[in-house]
Amino acid sequence: MAKLEKKDLWKLFWSSQWFTVGCNNEKFESMGFTLSLIPVLEKLYPDVEQRKEAYARHQEIFLTEAQCAKTVIGITAAMEERLANEGDIPAESIGAIKAAMMGPLAGIGDTLYHGTLRPIFAGIAVSLAAASGYTSPLGPILFFVVMAGMGQLINWFGIFKGYEKGVELVANIEEAGLIDKIREYASVLGCIIMGGFSAVFVTINLGIEFNAGESVVSLQSTLDSMIPHLLPMMYTLFLYYLITKKKANPILLMVVTMVVGAIGYLLGIFA
Amino acid sequence: MSLLMQSLIAATVMFLVWLDYEWVHIWTYRPIVLGPLMGLCLGNLQIGIEVGATVELMFLATVWVGSAVPPNEILSTGIATALAVTTGDATVAIATALPIAVLGSALLTFRNTFMNTFAMQRFEKAAQNADVKGMKLWGIVVPVGLYHLILFVIPTFIAVYYGADVCVKILEMIPAEVLAAINCGGRMIGAVGLALLLKSISFDKAWPFFFLGFIFSAYLGVGNLGITMLAVVVVGIIYMYKEKTASQD
Numbered sequence: 001m002a003k004l005e006k007k008d009l010w011k012l013f014w015s016s017q018w019f020t021v022g023c024n025n026e027k028f029e030s031m032g033f034t035l036s037l038i039p040v041l042e043k044l045y046p047d048v049e050q051r052k053e054a055y056a057r058h059q060e061i062f063l064t065e066a067q068c069a070k071t072v073i074g075i076t077a078a079m080e081e082r083l084a085n086e087g088d089i090p091a092e093s094i095g096a097i098k099a100a101m102m103g104p105l106a107g108i109g110d111t112l113y114h115g116t117l118r119p120i121f122a123g124i125a126v127s128l129a130a131a132s133g134y135t136s137p138l139g140p141i142l143f144f145v146v147m148a149g150m151g152q153l154i155n156w157f158g159i160f161k162g163y164e165k166g167v168e169l170v171a172n173i174e175e176a177g178l179i180d181k182i183r184e185y186a187s188v189l190g191c192i193i194m195g196g197f198s199a200v201f202v203t204i205n206l207g208i209e210f211n212a213g214e215s216v217v218s219l220q221s222t223l224d225s226m227i228p229h230l231l232p233m234m235y236t237l238f239l240y241y242l243i244t245k246k247k248a249n250p251i252l253l254m255v256v257t258m259v260v261g262a263i264g265y266l267l268g269i270f271a
Numbered sequence: 272m273s274l275l276m277q278s279l280i281a282a283t284v285m286f287l288v289w290l291d292y293e294w295v296h297i298w299t300y301r302p303i304v305l306g307p308l309m310g311l312c313l314g315n316l317q318i319g320i321e322v323g324a325t326v327e328l329m330f331l332a333t334v335w336v337g338s339a340v341p342p343n344e345i346l347s348t349g350i351a352t353a354l355a356v357t358t359g360d361a362t363v364a365i366a367t368a369l370p371i372a373v374l375g376s377a378l379l380t381f382r383n384t385f386m387n388t389f390a391m392q393r394f395e396k397a398a399q400n401a402d403v404k405g406m407k408l409w410g411i412v413v414p415v416g417l418y419h420l421i422l423f424v425i426p427t428f429i430a431v432y433y434g435a436d437v438c439v440k441i442l443e444m445i446p447a448e449v450l451a452a453i454n455c456g457g458r459m460i461g462a463v464g465l466a467l468l469l470k471s472i473s474f475d476k477a478w479p480f481f482f483l484g485f486i487f488s489a490y491l492g493v494g495n496l497g498i499t500m501l502a503v504v505v506v507g508i509i510y511m512y513k514e515k516t517a518s519q520d
Contacts, residue, residue: 021293022394022414024387031387031394031410038403048401055398055406066296110334115471118301119332123495125303126324126331134321140307148297183473188480188509189502190472194332195484196498198465201328203458229489232462239466240474250333251342251373253463258369261456266448270455 001085002043004077004163011039013159016073020066028063033073033098040077044084053091054080060095064102065109067154072101074162104179111183113154116190121146123197195233202232204261207271220271272314274357278432280312281353285427288345289419302327302348309352322352322364329368329457333464334471340383343375344368346423350430357435362450365457378422386418480505 016036023029037058045051064072079094121143128139206220223230239257242248264270272280288300288308298304302323310319330344350371351364390409397405474481480502487493487501 017295018293018411020296022387022390022410023383024391025384026388027391031391034394034398035406035410038406042403051401052399055401059395059398111472115334115468119334119468120495120499122301122303122327122331124499126327127495129303129320129324134317134324137307137311137316137320140303140320140323143301144298144304147301148295151296151298184476185506185510187472187474187477189506190468191474191477191480192484192502192505193495193498194465194469194472195481195486196488196493196495197332197484198462198481199485199488200495201331202462202465227489229485232459233485233489235459236462236465236469239462240469243466244470244475250463250467251376253466254342254369254460255373257459257463258453258456261459262449262452265452265455 002046003085004040004043004081008039008043009074009077009159009163012036012073012077012163013070013156015039016070016155016159019069019073027059027061029066029069030059030062033062033069034058036073037076037080040080044080050084057091057095060098062098062102064106065113067113067151068105068109068158070155070158071105071162072098072158074159074164075101075166077159078163078166108179108182111186111190113150116186116193117150118147119190119197120193123193123201126201198233198236199229202236204231204235205271206231207265207268274432274435277313277353277357278428281309281349281431282424282428284309284312285346285349286419286424288349289423290415292345293415293419300345302330302344305345305348306352309349310356313353313356315356318355318359318361319352321361322355323348325361325365325457326351326368329460329464330372331461331464332468334468340376340380342369342372343379344372346375346378346427347372350427350434353427353431354434357431358439360439362454366445366450366453368457369460375423382414382418382422386422387414390414390418 015038018035019032020029021035022031024031034055041051041054045054076094076098079089079097083089083091083094125139125143128136128142132138206218206223208219209216210219211217239248239253242253243250261270284305288305291297292300299308304323306321306323306326307316307319310316310322313319326344326348330342333341333344347368351367354367355361355364390413393413394406394409397409469481483505484498484502488498493501
C-alpha cells in the first residue's frame with residue numbers, strides 16, 4: 001500500500017506548476033491537470049493497468065483559475081490515494097468533485113486574485129514608476145514580489161491543505177456560503193478602487209474652446225471646476241453598458257476607442 | 272551591443288516569459304514587469320520602465336474571464352520595449368502596443384484552437400498508455416518549446432532585427448501631430464479594461480462604492496495606495512456591521 005508523504009506532496013506542488021500548459025479550446029486544462037498528477041499516480045498505482053485507468057479518467061474537460069486549481073489537485077490526490085488504498089469510493093466520484101469545484105473556484109480566483117489584487121498592485125506599481133519619472137524600478141519589483149509570492153502561497157495552500165482536508169474542505173466552503181461572501185466583499189473593494197482608477201488611469205480632455213466676449217473659455221476647465229475627471233468616468237461606465245447590455249466585443253471596443261481618440265485629437269475635440 | 276545581439280536577447284527574454292506564463296506564473300509577463308526586465312537585459316532600464324508602465328496602463332484592468340482570449344499584452348510589451356530600446360524612442364511603444372496585442376491574441380487563439388488541440392489528442396493517447404515520457408513530450412515540450420518558438424520567439428527576433436530600421440524610418444515620416452493623436456487614443460484604452468473588470472466584479476450590485484472611490488480620487492486627489500486603504504476600511508466596516516446584526520438576530 002502506497003501512502004502519499006510530505007515529499008510526494010512537494011513533488012505534486014512542483015508538477016502542478018504546469019497546470020495551464022497546453023490549454024486548448026476543446027478540453028482546456030485537462031492536459032495540465034494530468035501532468036500535475038503524474039508523481040501521485042505513479043506512486044499510488046504500481047500496476048500498469050490500474051495506472052492506465054487512472055490517467056484515462058483525468059482526460060475530461062477541466063477549466064478553472066490556475067492558482068485556485070491547486071486546491072482541486074490537492075483534493076484529487078487525497079481521493080486517488082483513498083481509491084488506490086481502500087477502494088471504498090467510486091472512481092467516478094473523483095470526476096464529479098472536480099467538475100463541482102471548477103465553477104466556484106474560478107469565481108474566487110478570477111474575482112479576487114486577477115480581478116482585484118492584480119489591478120490594485122499594478123496600479124500602485126505604475127504610480128510609483130510614474131512618480132519617479134520612470135527611473136525607479138521599485139514599483140515593478142513590488143508588483144513582482146507581492147503577486148508572485150501570493151500566487152505561490154495560494155498554490156502551496158491548495159496542494160497541502162487541499163490534500164489534508166480533502167473533500168471536507170469543499171463541503172465547508174459551500175455550506176457556509178463563504179464563496180458568496182468573498183465575492184460580495186471583493187466587489188465592494190473592487191468597485192471603490194476602480195472608481196478611483198477611472199479618474200487617474202483614463203485620460204480624456206476636451207480641446208474645445210469658445211470665445212465669450214473678450215476671453216477664451218475652455219470647455220474642459222469649465223467641466224473640471226464642476227466635476228473633475230468626469231469624462232473618463234462617464235466613458236468607462238458607457239463602455240460597461242455596451243459590454244454588459246449590448247454584448248459588445250471588448251477587442252473591437254479597444255480598437256474603436258483608440259481610433260476615436262486619435263481622430264478626435266486631430267479634429268481638435270480632444271486635447 | 273549589436274542589433275543582432277539585442278534581437279537574440281529580446282527573443283530569449285520572450286521565450287522565458289512565455290515559459291513563465293505556462294509554468295510558475297510569477298508574473299514576469301505582465302507589462303509592468305516585462306518592460307523593465309526587457310529594458311534591463313537590453314541595457315536601458317529606464318526606457319523599459321517607461322514602456323512597461325505605459326502599456327500596463329492600457330491593459331491594467333483588462334481581465335478576461337474563463338476561456339476567452341484577451342489582446343495579448345505579453346507579445347506587445349516585449350516587442351514594443353525592445354523596439355523602444357533599439358530606436359531610443361519610447362513613443363514607438365505607444366504606437367505599436369495595440370496592433371501587436373491584437374495580433375498576439377489572434378496567434379494565441381490559433382494556438383489554443385488548432386495547435387494545442389492537436390497536441391492534446393497525442394497527449395491523450397500517451398496518457399491512456401500511462402506513457403509519462405509521451406505525456407511530457409506532447410504536454411510540455413511541444414506546446415512550450417516548439418509552438419512558442421514558432422508563434423512568439425522567432426517573430427520577436429524578426430520584429431526587433433528588421434523592425435528597428437523600419438520603425439525609425441516610419442517614425443521619421445510620421446508627423447509629431449499624428450503620434451500625439453495616437454498617444455491621446457492610447458490613454459483612453461484603459462477604460463475598456465476598467466469596464467470589463469466592473470462586469471466581472473458585479474458592478475450592478477455595488478455601484479455606489481464605485482462613485483465613492485471616484486469622488487475621493489477626483490475631488491480629493493487621494494492616490495492609489497490611499498484609495499486601496501479606503502476600500503479595505505469600507506469592507507471592514509461592512510463586515511463588522513453585518514456580523515454584528517447577524518449575531519443580534
